[in-house]
Amino acid sequence: MADTDVLRETARAACLRRDWREAYRCLDEARGCCELDTDELDALGEAAWWLGIVKDALCTSEEVFRRLQQAGSTRRAGMKAVELGLAWITRGDIAIGSGWINRAKRILAEVPEGPEHGYLGYLDAMLALEFGDLEPTTVQAPALQQMSSRYDAPALESLGLVLSGLADLKECRTVAGFAKLDEAMLPVLADQVPPLWATDVYCTVIHACHLLADVRRMRSWTDALERWSANVPQAVMVTGICRIHRLQLRGFDGDFEVVERLLIEASEALTDLNGWIAGAGFHQLGDVRRMRGDTDQAMAAYARARELGIEPQPGEALLQLAMGKGAAAWTMLRSALDCEDRVGRARLLPSAVLVALSLDKVDEAETCCQELESLAEAYWSPGFRAWARHCRGAVLVTRRAFDEGLRALQAAARDYREQQTRYSLAQVYEWMALAHKGIGDNELADADVATALAIYRQLGAEPDVRRLDRSERPGGLTAREVEILACIAQGATNKQVAAQVFITEKTVGRHLANIYAKLGVSSRTAAVAWARANALV
Incomplete structure (x- = not known):
């Protein structure tokens, strides 16, 4: 048997067991010696895609498409155009992806309906949904369900449920929407959906959980994605997507320093593979850097997110x-x-x-x-509900309705504990401290501050630690003096500061005099400049 024959045979066996690295090595070496047939070229493109060799994957797949067209394999050519549309959109190149979708429409219009038309309909509806057009989604969802039965194609059932679930979420039918998205995952978990489309379904479902701030559900499906990734070993993109989602979750309750380091690597690695997820990673990286007090690098991360199509x-x-x-x-x-x-x-x-x-x-x-309260009630999202209670408590405390505000904040704290979103929980404890101080319970107020400080310290939120921890405050300022300095840094007058921190205007003046003396300055402007230089505000 010739060397190229051995390479081809080895590659075929590797493809069957989804050993993409071995398949790519053999087929890439073989094409340097001879011309691969269309099926082998198709396998080479698939292996390159999963290994993250994106340019080769796309160029190879486009060559497969041209060969299929030349051979008169209209149905296969149309399906390859659909797959190319999905690949380009996954990268974040919507214009090119849309072009391939339109080409697929033109080609598949020449043949009787088949499963290929279902995949095309799904992708077309998802693209329309991206631009705010819900109508194609409501039309395609039932059509895909019917096609699934007609052609015995469980994958189309999954895609139809995804569309229907997203339509429900858009219309505030949250319970029904998530129920359909959960059901859409069943064929994926049963390995009845081609890996390329299964990856898209996973990303869509997890993204929906993230958008509606359902952290517990997001954790569950991220765990499931990591288990499913065993079906596509060596898949760089799937591994990268898992890491980004895991780090998004870890950003809620993990060590910011570790999260930042891992996010840099994971987001950069996905930039050419999946622009959407990479952009989300850079957005999260910006948030982590902001909470760590690294202003310049946070700004750079947000700029990278925007470049990738994610508004930060x-x-x-x-x-x-x-x-x-x-x-x-x-x-x-x-x-x-x-x-x-x-x-x-x-x-x-x-x-x-x-x-x-x-x-x-x-x-x-x-x-x-x-x-926000209206939206939380309409969507009945646990995350939205926590945010609404948090904000209501803050507004009530600001208006000196301390008892009522405390009840709202305590409810928000319970929600945040259940969702394991610790940074938000620490913020709530700060507001609870103000409420307890307002009703005269200074002991509980101090305990609230201590709890918030402990959480910030565990997370690595250094600006918040410096702001609350007296032992780490430069300049010898007290907690109250830092609080007042922060207010004047926002441009507040003495009268406004007095209203915000619940003291008299005369007391504000006395605190300012102490601040000036401790810092060795003689004006508000100089005091604010010092505070910014020392990361106190």
């Missing part, structure tokens, strides 16, 4: 707030809110409430809080 809000606005640019943060959030659908607005509104409160825009905070 509310993180970028919160970064502006941390830099003492509250007005800029408010403008950013207002602009972002105008561009979002209801789910997108729900994800931005908690930050809008807190930024508004920091600027003493209590009425605007109330308006945002009411909208």
Whole structure:
């Protein structure tokens, strides 16, 4: 047997057991010696895709498409065009992916209906949904269910359930929507869905969990994705997607320093493979860096997310707030809110409430809080509900309704514990400290601050640790002095500071005098400059 024959035979066996590295090695070596047939070239493209050799995978698959067209294999050529559309969209190149979808429509219009038309319909509906058009989704979902029965194709049943579930989520039918998405995973778990499409289903379902802040469900399906990835060994993309989702979850309750290091590697590795997930990774990286106090690097991470098509809000606005640019943060959030659908607005509104409160825009905070409460009730998302209670508690405490605010904050704390979102839990404890102080229970207020500080320290949120921990505060400032310094850094007058921290205007003046003396400065401007240089605000 000739050497090339041995290589081809070895590659065929490797493909059967999904040993993509061996399959690629043999087929790549063989094509250097002879011309591969169409099926072998197709296998080479598939192996290159799973190994993350994306340019070779796409070029090879396009050559397969041309050969199929030339051979008159219209149905196979149409399906290959659909797969190329999915591959390009997965990379984040929607324009090229859309071009392949339109080409597939033209080709498959020449042949009787088959399963290929179902895959095309799914992809076309998903693309329309990306641009806010729900109608193709509602049309294709039942059609795919019928085609699944007609052609005995469980994969089409899964894709139809995904479309139907997403349509339900868009229309606030959250329980029904997630029930369908969960059911859509059954054929995937049974290995009845081709790996390329199974990966897309997993990403879609996990992304939906993330958007609706259902952290527990997101954890569950990320675990399932990691187990399923054993079906596609050596699949660089699937491994990378798992890592990003795992790190997103770990960002809620893990060590920020470790999360940051791993996110850099994982996000860069996926940039050419899956632009959407890589962009989400860079967004999370920006959030982690912001909470660690690394302003410049956080800004760079948010910029990378935007380059990959992911708008880095509310993180970028919160970064502006941390830099003492509250007005800029408010403008950013207002602009972002105008561009979002209801789910997108729900994800931005908690930050809008807190930024508004920091600027003493209590009425605007109330308006945002009411909208968030309405959305939380409509979607019945555990994450939205926690955010709404958190914001309601903050608004009530700001308005000095301490008892009522404390009840809302305690409910939010229970929600955050259940979701294991520890940074948000620490923020709630800070607001609870203000509520307890407002009702005169200083002992409980101190305990709340200590709890928040412990969480921040475990996470590695250094700016928050410095802000709360007296032993680590430079300049010898007290907690109250840091609190007042933060207020004036936001541009607050003495009167506004007094209202925010519940003391008299005269006491504010006395604290400012002490601050100036300790820092060796003689003006508000100099004190604020010192505070920013020392990362206190």
